[in-house]
Amino acid sequence: MLGYELTARTASRSILLVATILILLGSLGNAEASVYYSLSKESQTTITSPPVILQNGTAGTSIIYTNNTSTKVNTTALQALYAHQELTVIGGLNYSFLKLNSADSAGETRSTEADTTGRKIMGQWVYQLTGVSSIPASTWTFYYRVNKTDSAIEAHCDVNIQIRMSDGTVRQTIATDVANSGAITLSYSTLSVTYSWVDYTVVDETDYLEIDFYIEVTTKKNNDYVNLRVDDSTLAEANQTRVTDIYLPNTYDYVLRVNNTDTDSWKIRLKKYSNSSIGRLQNCTIYFHNATDGTSSQLVIENGSFINETGPWYDLGDSETIYIAMTVQANSTGTSYVYVHLEIRIPGTTTYLQYVITFEIT
Ligand SMILES: [Ca+2]
Numbered sequence: 001m002l003g004y005e006l007t008a009r010t011a012s013r014s015i016l017l018v019a020t021i022l023i024l025l026g027s028l029g030n031a032e033a034s035v036y037y038s039l040s041k042e043s044q045t046t047i048t049s050p051p052v053i054l055q056n057g058t059a060g061t062s063i064i065y066t067n068n069t070s071t072k073v074n075t076t077a078l079q080a081l082y083a084h085q086e087l088t089v090i091g092g093l094n095y096s097f098l099k100l101n102s103a104d105s106a107g108e109t110r111s112t113e114a115d116t117t118g119r120k121i122m123g124q125w126v127y128q129l130t131g132v133s134s135i136p137a138s139t140w141t142f143y144y145r146v147n148k149t150d151s152a153i154e155a156h157c158d159v160n161i162q163i164r165m166s167d168g169t170v171r172q173t174i175a176t177d178v179a180n181s182g183a184i185t186l187s188y189s190t191l192s193v194t195y196s197w198v199d200y201t202v203v204d205e206t207d208y209l210e211i212d213f214y215i216e217v218t219t220k221k222n223n224d225y226v227n228l229r230v231d232d233s234t235l236a237e238a239n240q241t242r243v244t245d246i247y248l249p250n251t252y253d254y255v256l257r258v259n260n261t262d263t264d265s266w267k268i269r270l271k272k273y274s275n276s277s278i279g280r281l282q283n284c285t286i287y288f289h290n291a292t293d294g295t296s297s298q299l300v301i302e303n304g305s306f307i308n309e310t311g312p313w314y315d316l317g318d319s320e321t322i323y324i325a326m327t328v329q330a331n332s333t334g335t336s337y338v339y340v341h342l343e344i345r346i347p348g349t350t351t352y353l354q355y356v357i358t359f360e361i362t
């Protein structure tokens with residue numbers, strides 16, 4: 001047993017060394033790594049076909065390195081809110097939903113006659129602030145899918161932003177006639193413009209962030225129209241009416257897969273070994289789950305500090321694939337890194353393999 005422990009320690013050190021080299025390579029812009037999958041009980045052994053492998057998930061982006069034993073994952077705490085056509089009622093009046101998912105409907109054209117000049121309201125969209133303690137400052141970009149029916153019309157888009165309480169009254173007016181776009185054209189186009197959002201502390205999580213979309217007509221034309229198109233799933237996401245780069249809590253359900261290619265059952269866990277710039281992470285939880293179980297919380301960061309650095313052992317069954325998922329909420333712009341070992345315990349022993357996973361959170 002003593003011999004085992006000593007070699008395990010030596011192996012652990014050599015793994016850390018290789019991991020450090022990887023990180024240095026990564027910081028030079030090329031994170032291509034050689035093998036550092038290593039078996040603790042045979043410290044010099046390199047195996048070309050490990051029984052448990054890492055695979056890409058469907059959320060965020062990831063690059064899997066040699067032998068599927070290490071990976072770099074990129075995720076972001078920034079969210080987009082898409083203007084949908086579905087309605088909700090607040091205080092007896094209709095509002096449309098802003099949703100985190102892109103258009104999923106046939107689409108709707110909000111239309112108004114351009115027979116007078118001035119700002120014409122095209123609709124009021126809302127996002128309920130459930131689970132959101134604040135919306136930190138960031139530069140938002142508004143995208144408006146619009147057209148006009150006569151070239152004589154001159155018009156642009158803009159918005160009002162407010163916080164509406166669940167009884168329908170306005171809690172706070174944030175901005176009026178901001179995010180003014182360029183000129184609306186005859187054929188449909190998606191106009192974009194940035195807006196500097198100032199940090200807002202949520203007073204009540206039942207409140208709504210409300211964005212009212214307007215088209216302002218500066219040269220009128222009778223019997224002709226200006227149109228705002230929303231929730232059209234036939235449009236590419238880049239062309240849909242939406243607001244991007246908002247700091248809201250973000251859940252990534254399937255960042256990576258851990259695939260047991262073997263018929264033996266293994267136990268796995270995550271263990272943090274390094275991090276940088278995590279002070280901006282209000283909440284970051286990295287967890288395991290499969291199709292049927294609940295979630296196994298492995299690593300937890302709250303208010304910029306680790307609450308849990310080592311996860312509990314989790315059963316990876318015969319030929320099973322499980323997912324690594326995460327939730328992220330940041331309070332400022334920046335790039336945070338969490339360096340993690342995926343530890344894979346060899347059945348019937350106390351020794352384990354260590355794979356390296358680097359989480360990059362922007
Ligand atoms: Ca929809």
Ligand SMILES: [Ca+2]
Nearest residue numbers: 158177180216
């Ligand atoms: Ca305006």
